[in-house]
Amino acid sequence: QASQEELKAAYRRLCMLYHPDKHRDPELKSQAERLFNLVHQAYEVLSDPQTRAIYDIYGRRGLEMEGWEVVERKRTPAEIREEFERLQREREERRLQQRTNPKGTISVGIDATDLFDRYDEEYEDVPGSSFPQIEINKMHISQSIEAPLTSTDTAILSGNLSTQNGNGGGSINVALRRVTSAKGWGELEFGAGDLQGPLFGLKIFRNLTPRCFISTNCALQFSSRGVRPGLTTVLARNLDKNTMGYLQWRWGIQSAMNTSIVRDTKTSHFTMALQLGIPHSFMMVSYQHKFQDEDQTRVKGSLKAGFFGTIVEYGAERKISRHSVLGATVSVGVPQGVSLKIKLNRASQTYFFPVHLTDQLLPSAVFYATVGPLVIYFAMHRLIIKPYLRAQKERELEKQRESTASDILQKKQEAEAAVRLMQESVRRIIEAEEARMGLIVVNAWYGKFVNDNSRKNEKVKVIDVTVPLQCLVKDSKLILTEASKAGLPGFYDPCVGEEKSLKVLYQFRGVLHQVMSADNEALRIPKQSHRIDADG
Numbered sequence: 001q002a003s004q005e006e007l008k009a010a011y012r013r014l015c016m017l018y019h020p021d022k023h024r025d026p027e028l029k030s031q032a033e034r035l036f037n038l039v040h041q042a043y044e045v046l047s048d049p050q051t052r053a054i055y056d057i058y059g060r061r062g063l064e065m066e067g068w069e070v071v072e073r074k075r076t077p078a079e080i081r082e083e084f085e086r087l088q089r090e091r092e093e094r095r096l097q098q099r100t101n102p103k104g105t106i107s108v109g110i111d112a113t114d115l116f117d118r119y120d121e122e123y124e125d126v127p128g129s130s131f132p133q134i135e136i137n138k139m140h141i142s143q144s145i146e147a148p149l150t151s152t153d154t155a156i157l158s159g160n161l162s163t164q165n166g167n168g169g170g171s172i173n174v175a176l177r178r179v180t181s182a183k184g185w186g187e188l189e190f191g192a193g194d195l196q197g198p199l200f201g202l203k204i205f206r207n208l209t210p211r212c213f214i215s216t217n218c219a220l221q222f223s224s225r226g227v228r229p230g231l232t233t234v235l236a237r238n239l240d241k242n243t244m245g246y247l248q249w250r251w252g253i254q255s256a257m258n259t260s261i262v263r264d265t266k267t268s269h270f271t272m273a274l275q276l277g278i279p280h281s282f283m284m285v286s287y288q289h290k291f292q293d294e295d296q297t298r299v300k301g302s303l304k305a306g307f308f309g310t311i312v313e314y315g316a317e318r319k320i321s322r323h324s325v326l327g328a329t330v331s332v333g334v335p336q337g338v339s340l341k342i343k344l345n346r347a348s349q350t351y352f353f354p355v356h357l358t359d360q361l362l363p364s365a366v367f368y369a370t371v372g373p374l375v376i377y378f379a380m381h382r383l384i385i386k387p388y389l390r391a392q393k394e395r396e397l398e399k400q401r402e403s404t405a406s407d408i409l410q411k412k413q414e415a416e417a418a419v420r421l422m423q424e425s426v427r428r429i430i431e432a433e434e435a436r437m438g439l440i441v442v443n444a445w446y447g448k449f450v451n452d453n454s455r456k457n458e459k460v461k462v463i464d465v466t467v468p469l470q471c472l473v474k475d476s477k478l479i480l481t482e483a484s485k486a487g488l489p490g491f492y493d494p495c496v497g498e499e500k501s502l503k504v505l506y507q508f509r510g511v512l513h514q515v516m517s518a519d520n521e522a523l524r525i526p527k528q529s530h531r532i533d534a535d536g
Helices: 004-018 026-047 047-059 059-065 077-098 362-434 466-471
Strands: 103-111 135-146 153-164 167-181 184-195 200-208 212-223 226-238 243-251 257-266 268-277 284-292 298-306 308-319 323-333 337-346 349-358 439-448 461-464 478-480 502-506 511-518 524-527
Touching: 004 026, 004 298, 004 362, 026 047, 167 200, 226 298, 268 298, 323 362, 337 362, 349 362, 362 439, 439 466, 502 524, 511 524
Parallel strands: 103 349
Antiparallel strands: 103 135, 135 153, 153 167, 167 184, 184 200, 200 212, 212 226, 226 243, 243 257, 257 268, 268 284, 284 298, 298 308, 308 323, 323 337, 337 349, 439 461, 439 502, 478 524, 502 511
16 A cells, blocks of 8 residues: 555665665675665566556566466556456355265264163063163264255255164255346255155245345245145344344144344354244243354353243354364253253264163253263363364464475575675664664564463474664664564574464663564554563
C-alpha cells in the first residue's frame, strides 16, 4: 500500500546506503554492487503500475514468466486483477471437477450395562458370569461422494449399511443437484434398499430475500405396505447478525411442527427448540461455550423434555491435531438411563461410539462416565498425543528448513553484507541522535525467544539486529509496518517456520526503554509505555 512518494524516499535512502562509489574496500564494493542492483530492480518493478500489480498478485514468479496475457502493457492494474480472478476461478473449477469430497460416518453401539446392572448372586455359577459382558449390539456405516459434472451440476452417490442385534440391511442413493441461480438449487434423488423399496425424492432450496430462505423436500417411499409420501418444509430467517430463526413442518410417517432459534457467536452457541408432533413432542434447550484457545475447546450442555421422558446431556470437545476433533458427551435420562457418547471427527470422516452403561439412574454410572473419559484423555494427551504432535511439528520444520536452506543462506549473506555496508551510516546517525538526545538503539534481537518455563529445553534462536534497526531511525523515530521483519534490510529468518519476535532495548532522552514485538506486529518507537522504571 506504499505510495509513490514513499517508494521514492525509500529508494533514495537505500541507494545512498548501498552505492558502490561510497566504498573503497574491494569486498565491500562488490557486496554493495549486488545489493544496489537488487534495490534498483525492486524499484523498477514497484514504480511501474503494471509490473507492481503483477508482483502483488503473482510474486516474483509472475515477473519471470513470459507470454502471459496478464503482462500486456495496455492493461491497468484493475484489469490485471480481474484477469487473475478469472484464471483463479477457472483453476477452482478444474479442481472442483477432480474432487469427490468424500464424507463418511462409522457408528458402533456398545452395550456395557453388565458393568453396573449385574445378575443376582444365584447366577454367579453360570460360566463366564464372573466377568462383565460388553457387547457390540449395533453398527452403522454410511459413505457419500460427490462428482462435479459441470460448474452447476453435481452427482452424489451415497450408501449405508446397518445392523442391530443380528438383523441388518442397507440402501444406496443417487442424486443429481443443479444450481439454478445464485439464489437457489434443486436436487433429484433415487434410492433403493433391501428393507425399503424404491425411493424418489425432490429437494428445492431458494433464497427469498438476503435474510430469508426456504427449503422443501418431497419424497415417495415404495414398500410392501404401499406408497408412503413425505413432505418437509423449512423456512429460515436471519433475526440479527448472529441469530437464525427456523420454522419446520413435516408431514408423513412422523408428522410434526418444529420451531427453533439458534444464536451462534465467536464464544458461544445457543439453541432453543419446540416440537409438536406424532409420536413425539418435546422442548429442548442447549448451550455451548467456545474457549478462545489453541485447541478450540468447547463445553456444552442441553436439556430435552417431552412425551418420551427427560434427557440431560453435558460434554466437551477439543482439537487434538490439525484435522482431528475428539468429543465426549454424557447422557442421563428417564427412562433411557445413562450413556456415554464418544465422537472423533477426522477431516470429513466421523467415528461415533455410543456406550450404553445402564437403564437406571445410578450415581456410580454417572460418575465413571464423567471422570473416566477425562482421566483417559489427559493420560493419552500427555503420553501419546502431545509427543506425537511435537515430533510431527519437528519433522515439518526440518523439511521446511531443508527446502529453504539455500535461500536462507543467501539471505543471511546478503543481510551480513548489508550490515557491514551500514556501519558508516549508522555511526553518523548515532552522532546526530546523541547530539539531540534522541533515539539510540542499545541492543536489538530478532528470532525465537523462550520465556515460558515449560519450554526451557527449547533452544533460543536469535540474531543481533542492532545496526539494521539504528539505520532505520529517522528524526528520532522508528516505524515498522505490519509485515514480517525478516524482509527488512540487514535481517533474515533465523528460525524458519517458528514464531519470531523483535526485542529492542533503546535509549531516548537519556532514559532506557524496552519493547518486545511479534514478527508481524506494527512497531512505533519511542513510546512512554516502553520506559524502564528506575526502581526496576
